[in-house]
Amino acid sequence: MLELIVISTLNGILFGMLLFLMASGLTVIFSMLGVLNFAHASFYMLGAFFGFQISKWFGFWPALIIAPLLAGALGAMVERYGLRQVHKYGHVPELLFTFGLAFAIEEIVSIVWGKSPVDFRVPALLDFPAFTLFSTNYPAFKIFMLVISIVIFAGLLITLKKTRIGLIVQAALTHPHMVGHLGHNVGRIFMLVFGVGTALAAVAGVIAGPALVTQSNMAGLLGPILFVVVVVGGLGSLPGAFIASLLIGLVQTFAVSMNGSLAGLFGPLSPDLAATWLSDIWNVTIAQIAPIMPYVLLVLILMFRPMGLLGTRET
DSSP states (O other): OHHHHHHHHHHHHHHHHHHHHHHHHHHHHHHHHOOOOTTHHHHHHHHHHHHHHHHHHHOHHHHHHHHHHHHHHHHHHHIIIIIHHHHTTOHHHHHHHHHHHHHHHHHHHHHHHOSSOOOOOOOGGGOSEEEEETTEEEEHHHHHHHHHHHHHHHHHHHHHHHSHHHHHHHHHHHOHHHHHHTTOOHHHHHHHHHHHHHHHHHHHHHHHTTTSOOOTTHHHHHHHHHHHHHHHHOTTOHHHHHHHHHHHHHHHHHHHTOOOBHHHHHOOOOHHHHTSTHHHHHHOBTTTTGGGHHHHHHHHHHHHOTTOSSOSOOO
16 A cells, blocks of 8 residues: 555646746746637647757757757747737637647648657667566656656746746736836737746656657546646646646646555445446446546536635636
């Protein structure tokens, strides 16, 4: 039991930090532009595929630098030449723009790399067990993923809270016109923040690609959970996104590792009820319902705290 708790906690924190890497960019973009970017997870997918391709040519370590830069530059261009042009027509066209962009990116990825998973492997330098805990060998690459996520989180926090750039960005969140009057190019700030947000998602794609499956529908699998993180944490709240990411990561990881059911807890149903629909509910395990746990949490948050854990508005 202790082994299960320790390993699940490590995996849950790791998954939560990966979620935060992506959700942080989505949160900042929403705060500044007021748009829920439906294509945000697509940049995570692009980061994984860019990383795969560049690692084939130059190795994993150059890919870890180049792939996020490419995705970030692409994200900045999307904001400058796409989203900004649609902005004047209102929020609905913006949502439709990002929704269509997500489908376009998925189709392009399918055309270039195919629909089957690609062979994106863990670099040889980190392909060994970092330590053995009880009877489990914990991969060094997962420790690397965790360290990278923590370093980026700390860097993002310090940049936003302790530097002049962070102060300007935070001011632009709430008082863009005042920041503009002080001589700063607010449009360029929006473009750079959008690019940094997409680059963060791409970093998560590069480091998660070798550990998870890199395929053309990976954005569709993870994208909805990002919106759960943003809503549960509170729209526009970075600390809320951090707490929600860890909470969802831990809840889903622990749920996957549990095989308990109502039948295991209370015993089998009586013969009269065994042939009814109640039998399916009675025998379903916690691991089987693990994928819907984030959405259950979302429903509960919307019922009892609609503004999210640390949100300050109900928009």
